[in-house]
Amino acid sequence: MSIQQQYRSRAKELLQDGSVKMVIGYGEGTTATRRRPIFITNPDDTDRLVLDAACKTNLAGYLLREGLLADQKSVAIFLSPSGVRTINILASESQLSSAQVVVLGFQIQGDTVKALEGTKASDFSPLIAKRKEKRKAQPSHEMTRKLEQMTPAERFAFWEGEFSRCIKCYACRAACPMCWCRRCVVDNNQPQWVNTSSHTLGNLEWNLVRAFHLAGRCVECGNCSEACPVNIPLHLLNRRMTEEVLTAFDHYPGADEHQEPVLASFRKDDPETFIL
């Protein structure tokens, strides 16, 4: 049985026996190479589910839809390992209860997709632990290194150039499962903390504020860069932040649901070397 068929059957069973009220997965898109998020509640519709290497979007953010989990019922969702990490972070930040999430785990490897064992987010902890070690060993990406070697002025010019295209559509925020604030700081207008205009200052303010808010929380799923209609390489900022918290705090976001958020926790033995 193909992995797609296997997951369709699994989704059907889950809906039929009432263990979940909804399956969030991927369906066919406008073109042959596109996939789109779909929400299945009827077991007969599970054959609309698609699972292949084109299923790249991290769907976890949909779990935070207002009221979706309020009835304590469970929802099944197709998740890659970064999606599972997202669930862990959202649980640790009290945004959902992982007990209500049935994971249909998969992993994309090149052009193929592999099934992952497990149904609860915690089932994937050993896999995530392995990925952490792999991430630590992974050399910095070429572009991250290039940015690192720039002088502050060059780096500023690089980002100023990239952000100059920003149109403040906030697709990065909307696509990011970590951007769950009911009211984003940029939408606060009394006072207006961040300029709403998409001029140089406003764009720098927005993109840097977002990058800082994601430090130690980003799972590098790629939703932001993928969503950006003007192709700003937002992942470069987040990747840099990830490496920073990994080196400084040995923190790999979303390792498990009991992990304390790195920037919202305090340790007495923290050397606080950054305080002047």
Add this chain to the structure above:
Amino acid sequence: MTKILYSDDLTACFSAWRKEGTKVLGPVQQAKTSGFGEVQDAKELDLDLVLTDRTLKELFFPRTEPMLSYSIGKQQIDTSEFLPSEHPCIIFGARPCDAAGMAIDDELFNWDYRDEYWFRRRDRSVIMTIACKESDDFCMCTSLGLAPDSAKGSDILLRPLTSGKGWQVEELTPKGSKALLPIASLLKEGTEEAAPTAEVPVLFDLEACTTWLANPENFESHFWKEISERCIGCGTCTYLCPTCHCFDIQDEGDTYEGIRRKNWDSCSFQLFTMHTSGHNPRNTQSARWRQRIMHKFNYFSDKFSVHSCTGCGRCTRECPVDMGVRETLQAISTLPK
């Protein structure tokens, strides 16, 4: 005999226009994203693009622009207005759907109030559109009653020659004819044939859609929730739409000194309709998506007798979750009226 403009003469045309003090803009690649930018040489243009990522509207309605500055003193209040310059410019190589969008928005910006910011830029610009030889999976101009060689909104229409070496030149407006004067010597009379235009399939029955939308009973239909379930509420579709025109006015500065700016805004955002009281008349994403569709194909059409969509397809092409006008109207055209 038709007037022909050969690609080889394009840079000479640009020089001739620039000598007259006219800026030349066209479709260019700007760091991984295509849009309209100023060019000196024809080599800088990317005329093979089916459509630029960013729309023509940005040239007339920038995403942010200063309107006035204010300074409040003890004795007096000083303001000074920032109006766009009237520096003439030629936009070479727009697409028919984008150009049509500008004509559609002319109605809006000159309805109860004439928007000087829009019209100063419109009046100073000449749009030279190139008919489309190719389309992609998202193009849907024909579904909106337009075509790959629609003249709407253009001052000059260029039809690519079969040989690929230039264009047949069709003057559409007096402004367009005037723009051709400095390059008159570079235009040749010829009989070369124009290449066939792109074949863009009709994807939905627009009339069936508008009839359905006009029925008040459908306003509360469950359809809206289903079709927009995956909408994440970003502003991509509206900001990359050639006709979406909503804006917000923001004062940047403090009580005494600052700049008032006009910024793009989007009906996709929750904040767009949020009242000071906390009440939001469009409190769900489905209500916001319905608004976008109703505005384009019902309210706008009622007021100005034209739909606020040209079928450029960018909403679907760029949507992070693969939604768009196309899917919605395709679905509506199959619903019982």
